[in-house]
Amino acid sequence: MSEDPSDQQPELSAEEAALLRERLRRLDPAAGLEPTPELTVARLLAQAREDQLADLPETRQTGVHDRSRLTWLVAAAALVLIAGVGAVVLLDRDGGSTPAAAPTSDPSTDVQSPVPGGSEPEGTGTPTGRATVLGVPAGVGSARCAVPAAEVLSRQTLAFDAVVSEVQDGLVTLTPSMFFAGEPTTQVEVQAPPEVLQQLLLAVDFQEGERYLVAATGGEVAVCGYTGAWTPDLEQLYLEAFPG
Amino acid sequence: MAPDQRFDALARELIEPLRRFLARRADPATAEDALAETLLVLWRRLDDVPEQPLPWAYAVARNCLANALRGERRQARLAARAASMEQPQVEEGPEVVLGVDDELATALAALPEQDAELLRLWAWEQLEPREIAEVLEITANAVSVRLHRARARLRAQLERVPGEVETPGL
Numbered sequence: 001m002s003e004d005p006s007d008q009q010p011e012l013s014a015e016e017a018a019l020l021r022e023r024l025r026r027l028d029p030a031a032g033l034e035p036t037p038e039l040t041v042a043r044l045l046a047q048a049r050e051d052q053l054a055d056l057p058e059t060r061q062t063g064v065h066d067r068s069r070l071t072w073l074v075a076a077a078a079l080v081l082i083a084g085v086g087a088v089v090l091l092d093r094d095g096g097s098t099p100a101a102a103p104t105s106d107p108s109t110d111v112q113s114p115v116p117g118g119s120e121p122e123g124t125g126t127p128t129g130r131a132t133v134l135g136v137p138a139g140v141g142s143a144r145c146a147v148p149a150a151e152v153l154s155r156q157t158l159a160f161d162a163v164v165s166e167v168q169d170g171l172v173t174l175t176p177s178m179f180f181a182g183e184p185t186t187q188v189e190v191q192a193p194p195e196v197l198q199q200l201l202l203a204v205d206f207q208e209g210e211r212y213l214v215a216a217t218g219g220e221v222a223v224c225g226y227t228g229a230w231t232p233d234l235e236q237l238y239l240e241a242f243p244g
Numbered sequence: 245m246a247p248d249q250r251f252d253a254l255a256r257e258l259i260e261p262l263r264r265f266l267a268r269r270a271d272p273a274t275a276e277d278a279l280a281e282t283l284l285v286l287w288r289r290l291d292d293v294p295e296q297p298l299p300w301a302y303a304v305a306r307n308c309l310a311n312a313l314r315g316e317r318r319q320a321r322l323a324a325r326a327a328s329m330e331q332p333q334v335e336e337g338p339e340v341v342l343g344v345d346d347e348l349a350t351a352l353a354a355l356p357e358q359d360a361e362l363l364r365l366w367a368w369e370q371l372e373p374r375e376i377a378e379v380l381e382i383t384a385n386a387v388s389v390r391l392h393r394a395r396a397r398l399r400a401q402l403e404r405v406p407g408e409v410e411t412p413g414l
Contacts, residue, residue: 011392012399020395024367026344027352030264045255048283049248 046218049155132158132185135220136192136200148225148234153241156215156222158182161230161238164206169194172206174214180242181215188214190221204228213238251287258286258301261369265305268368274312281308299371299378306379351401359394366391 012020025031153159159180165187166173172190192200203223206212211230215222215238228234245253262282266275282305286293294300352360365376373391377384 010396012395016399017395020398021367023345023348024352024363025370027349028268028368030267030368033264033267036259036263041256041259044259044280044283045252047280048251048255048287 042218043220046220050217050220050222130185131187131189132183133219134158134188134190134216136190136196148237150237150240153215153222153226153237156181156217156226156241158214158216159238159242160184160188160214161211161235162188162214163211164208167206167208170197172197172200174212180238247290251290254290254293254297255283255286258297259283261298262301262305265302265369266309268364270309270313274309274316278305278309278312281312296375299375302365302369302371302379303381347402348398351398351404354401355394355397358390359397362387362391362394363398 159182160174160176161178161180162174162176164172165175170191170193174188174190175186176184176188190197190200190206200206200221200223204212204221204227213228213230213234215226221227259279262279263275266278266282269275270278282301285304285308286301289304292300352363355363361380362376365371365379369379371379373387374384376391377387380387
């Protein structure tokens with residue numbers, strides 16, 4: 001250090017320092033960075049919250065997980081979109097789907113019709129007749145998670161009991177029969193690039209005509225055991241989380 | 245204000261500068277990972293966030309980035325070991341803007357990392373010494389002294405004939 005000639009140099013004047021600062025600024029590698037898209041911001045916020053929920057001390061007692069939060073990052077669509085247009089498209093497409101889930105015999109008109117109940121429980125509110133569109137967190141298939149806890153589940157903004165009406169590339173369509181949380185709609189779509197959706201299917205195994213309990217927050221389906229095929233145990237967890 | 249709302253407001257304010265901070269110091273994938281980690285820490289430690297959150301947030305981001313880079317180096321070493329003879333490779337961080345002022349870029353690259361980081365915080369993040377002190381968790385006085393010295397070293401590098409720059413690690 002003592003041989004460094006710069007140590008003997010006089011300090012820069014304020015003016016020289018200002019010029020140097022400006023000259024350095026022009027080298028800034030982030031100068032051309034585009035502003036963060038709103039979708040990315042929403043995804044990042046949702047991600048931080050979801051990871052925080054997954055890491056609550058209360059959940060650790062039920063089984064520590066060490067999944068990398070980083071695997072969740074490159075997410076697909078993130079915002080919950082209440083999309084009337086989506087509902088029309090969806091209903092048009094629904095004509096030939098499984099009887100258990102077909103929302104109506106007249107797909108062109110009855111957007112507002114309630115979901116056929118069958119043996120399913122009654123909904124908590126009147127469905128709006130619109131479709132809720134959800135995304136899927138990427139890296140879902142590689143996540144290792146804590147045992148689901150009601151407290152974590154209770155913080156999800158959307159939770160419902162539904163039958164899968166259709167599974168196709170990039171899209172799972174669900175017909176909810178009851179909403180534990182969130183605004184009731186007659187349809188919920190889970191949309192994601194096929195490869196991402198495939199990972200979700202590995203985790204949840206959505207099958208047409210089968211009944212599921214689905215939770216979501218920040219516009220993304222909650223995995224890690226919170227979304228799954230209907231079982232008495234999972235329903236019990238939902239009832240604990242959403243006692244209302 | 246509810247914690248959720250507070251976090252949202254704060255994170256929205258910080259995401260852009262944090263993203264730039266990380267983009268200046270890491271490859272895009274590592275920067276993105278470190279940003280997510282930083283926001284998670286922000287959410288967890290919401291009550292600790294000071295009134296002027298940015299230097300504090302930069303300090304968190306810096307630690308998250310260091311962790312991410314350590315992880316990458318570890319993985320690279322393991323991968324290299326698995327591939328026996330290969331040298332470990334970690335993706336390099338971003339280069340400064342080339343073609344704008346190559347002389348200065350070369351001089352900056354030749355500085356010890358500690359000096360270069362001080363200058364980056366000063367010129368790229370546009371922080372004042374007391375803010376840099378928060379980021380680096382040292383005293384403002386120490387920052388002032390080191391910053392003077394870093395600027396003098398940079399000028400000394402610039403005065404050298406091109407090709408004679410010293411290598412870092414004095």
